[in-house]
Amino acid sequence: MEISTKEFKHCDMLMLKGRIDSATAPQFSQALDAITESGRFKIVVDMSQLEYMSSAGFRALLATQRACKRYNRGEVVLASVPARIQEALELAGFTELFKTFDEPLAAVGNF
Amino acid sequence: MRKVKYPAQFQYLDEIREFVAEVARKGGFGEKEIYSIQLAADEAASNIIEHAYAGVKNGSLEVSCGMQGDVITIILRDQGRPFNPNSVQPPNLKADLSDRQIGGLGIYLMRKLMDDVRYETSSRGNSLTLIKRRN
Numbered sequence: 482m483e484i485s486t487k488e489f490k491h492c493d494m495l496m497l498k499g500r501i502d503s504a505t506a507p508q509f510s511q512a513l514d515a516i517t518e519s520g521r522f523k524i525v526v527d528m529s530q531l532e533y534m535s536s537a538g539f540r541a542l543l544a545t546q547r548a549c550k551r552y553n554r555g556e557v558v559l560a561s562v563p564a565r566i567q568e569a570l571e572l573a574g575f576t577e578l579f580k581t582f583d584e585p586l587a588a589v590g591n592f
Numbered sequence: 593m594r595k596v597k598y599p600a601q602f603q604y605l606d607e608i609r610e611f612v613a614e615v616a617r618k619g620g621f622g623e624k625e626i627y628s629i630q631l632a633a634d635e636a637a638s639n640i641i642e643h644a645y646a647g648v649k650n651g652s653l654e655v656s657c658g659m660q661g662d663v664i665t666i667i668l669r670d671q672g673r674p675f676n677p678n679s680v681q682p683p684n685l686k687a688d689l690s691d692r693q694i695g696g697l698g699i700y701l702m703r704k705l706m707d708d709v710r711y712e713t714s715s716r717g718n719s720l721t722l723i724k725r726r727n
Binding site: 500502503504533535536537539540543544546547550564565568569572573574578 | 601602603605606609624627630631634635638641642683685686689690692694697698700701704705
């Protein structure tokens with residue numbers, strides 16, 4: 482799994498590549514924590530190159546969404562979610578907890 | 593049934609997913625169903641590594657997988673502490689963000705993605721059987 486980050490004026494974007502499971506989710510959590518610990522709480526997660534995500538990744542998203550939405554200081558939004566991952570997120574009841582955008586730049590523009 | 597023994601470590605989840613996907617693909621499952629089977633096997637194995645082998649470094653996880661007609665069967669066997677996923681309460685998927693349960697989600701997904709999930713424990717160890725019929 483590879484993670485790259487990009488800082489925009491109003492938000493941060495995480496680009497995920499590969500697979501997130503229990504082995505790689507800690508790396509994903511660390512990348513999310515690095516953003517929130519720097520006092521930034523508006524995060525776009527670009528999933529266009531993500532092939533797979535298990536519940537370990539969902540948990541990292543949930544924990545960060547809680548941190549970001551506290552005091553209404555921001556939120557995590559998802560962009561370009563592959564169909565299979567979207568179906569699993571729906572099954573987990575996560576789609577109502579995260580705004581999703583077809584394109585990463587539309588998600589950036591949301592902030 | 594093909595049988596492979598893995599160290600009970602998260603780094604082997606990739607190989608477990610590949611193993612069950614290969615059997616499912618040969619068995620005629622479509623890509624969407626193969627993803628579901630991989631996810632269910634991953635959640636099952638992750639759960640065993642995390643709970644049955646909590647604090648254990650050198651545990652092993654044996655995965656058997658095979659087709660019978662249009663049905664795939666995956667059996668995960670471990671020698672860890674008994675942990676019956678069927679005894680775990682499903683998470684409340686309607687709860688607000690602040691009340692969402694972080695635990696139990698993987699087990700819930702595994703049960704939703706497969707047609708049947710059976711758990712057995714004996715002096716020889718624990719076995720978890722996942723079953724799914726091809727559409």
